[in-house]
Amino acid sequence: MNARYEAVIGVECHVELKTKTKMFCGCVNAFGGEPNTKICPVCLGMPGALPVPNAQAIELIIAAGLAFGAEIPAFSKFDRKNYFYPDMPKDYQISQYDMPLAIGGTVKYWLEDGTMRECRLTRIHLEEDTGKSTHAGSGDGRIAGSSYSLVDFNRAGVPLMECVSEPELRSGAEAVAYLESLRRTLLALGVSDVKMEEGSLRCDANVSIRPAGSAELGTKTEIKNMNSFRSVERAIESERARQIEILSNGGRIVQETRGWDEVNGVTHSMRSKEEAHDYRYFPEPDLVPLEPSRAAVERLRAALPVLPAQRFERYTSQLGIGSKQATQLVETPSLGAYFDRVVACSNNAQQASNFVLGDLSRLANETGVAVAESAVSAEHLAELIGLVDAKRINSKIAKELLARMWDGAGSPAAIVEREGLAQTTDPGAIAAFVEEVLSAHPSVVAEFKAGKSNVMGFLVGQVMKASRGKADPALVNELVRTKLSS
Amino acid sequence: MPDSIDIRYVATLARIALTDDEVEVFGRQLGDLLGHVNALAELDTASVSATAQVIESRNVLREDRPAPCLDREKVLAQAPQRQGAFFRVPRIIAE
Amino acid sequence: MEYIEKSAAQIAHDVRTRVRSAAEVTDATLAHVESVEGAVGAYLTVLADSARAHAARVDERVRNGEKLALAGVPVAVKDNMCLDGSRTTCGSKILERWIAPYTATAVARMLEAGAVPIGKANCDEFAMGSSCENSALGVTRNPYDLTRVPGGSSGGSAAAVAAYEAALGMGSDTGGSIREPGAFCNLVGFKPTYGRISRYGLIAFASSLDQIGPLARTVEDAALAYDAMAGFDPMDATTVDRPVEAAAGALREDLRGLRVGMVREFDSAALGAALDALYRAAYRDLERLGAELVEVSLPTAAYGVATYYLIAPAECSSNLARFDGVRYGLRVEGDDVRSMYDRTRAAGFGPEVKRRILIGTHALSSGYYDAYYVRAQKARTLIAGDFERAFAQCDLIACPAASCPAFEFGAKSDPYSMYLMDYYTIPMALAGLPALSVPCGWTTPEGGRVPMPVGLQLCAPLFAEKLLLGAARAYEAATGHALARRPELESVRA
């Protein structure tokens, strides 16, 4: 990398909203399915059909705007963006041009080491998705060289959120961290599934470079066809290197759209004819304007959940949890909420995080049941943590208890009480077990005395076994050592 | 107001192939029409708001409730060209 | 007088009271259609089988005690409205073989009220025109003089009703396309307030202007059809959710207490002595019926045509983009998608449609948008404002419906002279106002063989349909101009 230049990156995302139905008709909004089965006169652009906006989609966009601190203008409207494409049924897209539902706002994100950053948003608007074309005859499914295309309109008309960032990102890693935060937030809001592999999150990046410290913007290129966060990072870094190379050699950047080639790890020009950009936007005459009521906006604001970035900051700065663990906890909103309840009841965030991300997550993986939906209630886990903290049980018993709680055993304190599992911390009682074990294994004791200190572990284990696992392991260790050395 | 029209460019945007004769005739007719509509320049519209809709409705929305879809066969039966369950189109040259 | 010449109100009454069956009315209508269609050409598709099926269903509903406002009334549906299973062409080659897979709300409401769809009526291609000559699929002749146009774009519906091939016609009016053919064919042509009747299933020409309305031989029939069709539709976000006052039961006998505005800028003297005399007589009749005539001014109405010919084409350039050969309709193959589009649309659209798409594309394109489209929208604001001020001084406005009676085929070969046909009807469309034309006399055009009907236009404030129809009924009853002549059909019967 060349330190004389810095990259200026903006990201534009399209996110499919998680509604029951499409944006302007009652067809089901669901991924996949038999081709051309979720279609009606409206989303197929039949002559005479008219759009009617989905109220839920509008609420989701406003909620997203509020979550990022955007302004929700009192007046908004839909416009038509005119261009011809086979998978766009009406050959115009109903979108929003000069009066989007949300203006401004900020995405807070964090880097791997936990450093918090911010990137401002330009706007968030609502539009409709296109159908899907499959390009045939080229062998590799790519449009270049294909001899014909097949179109499925199931996706046509699915509500789409377009979210445009200001060019405030400086690296591929920052862009990915921004996208991760955006993704987690939309997931927490229930706005979208945000799955890049299913296309419910798609993004393009604008990349330019300039001399480090300069305030001017260089000529930008727009990068498309990035299919994963990893390819976003690679594409941006590759494009940055390409531009630096050109500028360093005295060349000049051409403003254009470039496609990311995943296989060869390079971007390539997809230059378009000039006229393709004359979208002839004008107000959608089939729809009336939107004036979100202040009351509705405030109701949505009040219903916002704790957002991932807030959660992350609280975990790391207030609870002292490491960046990696904190990231894992905010990754799944239900897991984070579960964790919060455990912390609220137990007051031991580190132990709570260990249990939630450790044993519980393992059990969840093994059984396919989410932690928050499991039989282990947050209250019961907090109770278990309390038992460990109070040294009422040791960690081995705790593990066993957790497995039984997962299967529905209920309150750990009750089990400990009922089955007498409380940890034995009485030195007299433990000493008796030690006495018993040493006299039962005279040859092992002799080995130890001959200098084989590693047999000590065996003896400790035998004592634990004799106590049915209840003895305080630290005390057992100490007593065995004392006894052997005497 | 501008009163010329680049018929070939506009026809490209509108995706209509025009013959040379059409370019000539439409160019003349639409040039005439633009001459007539240029009369609007006489109106003082500096402080006038634009009317996109004469009705004053706001927020006419629908509930997020599924409705029946069309039968696929009924739709595909009218496709100019189909292939199985898909609409088929000639190759798309990336623009 | 044959039975099919009865009014829709009379037919509905007879079918409801089982004096006649819907099946009998339908059969009689279909037989008449067969005998005169060769000369008139009102329909692009006659729905004989489905009309009989609908009639049978109506008779069954009547037997079940349903009180259907339009029981058994034969209706002509303009071919830009969808009727499930019927060919719906918009008068265009691009949709020549398209079968609509759903039914327009307005059509569904007519059928729900008991109307029987006789056929899909011819129209100017995509409703763009004022004579029906722009149809790519057929010629429709004026039943009062077969050498003349029926008007347009709802010319087929108008001719069908005038020739007794239906008792009611469904039309759509964007700049005058119901009112002008109504005037040309001796009918009441009524365009309700924008947003009163659902456009769902009406193939769009210009979305912010298009409005469905009836063509009828009497005001009462127009009111019955309006009552059946009007009202909010959840499938059309531009329909207005406010109560519809039934108009059919509120028809007036006189105009006492009403102030009728005479538009200073619409002086009928400009239309020649014959028309001037007819209109002056009409205004006097309004006065005789008790109306107070007041002069009002619509200073920007003269800019209506210029405004309209930017807004309507702009919207149509986008609305008609979907006819691309991908999902339905005509396709002309090409090497790639791009050439398929170019060829399909070149072959599928007629010259008038192409002209409007081109001018509309231009008006919206980068660099011209503000100068054309936005300026036209501002002019629209001024025109609507003129009407608002005028209606502060009057309850209704009266003026000509068209600048001439029905003309001969080919008489308006220059596009702009055809555009001027809508000079008197466009301003109301731009303002979204309810307006109608009602027969107000006859005149023999220069070089004409027989007298042709002339229409008086009445216009009311937004949503004042009840007042408008009520007043038109009073005028109609007092003058009876429509009854003065009959269409010349005897000689053409097959």
Ligand SMILES: [Mg+2]
């Ligand atoms: Mg977009």
Ligand SMILES: [Zn+2]
């Ligand atoms: Zn749909």
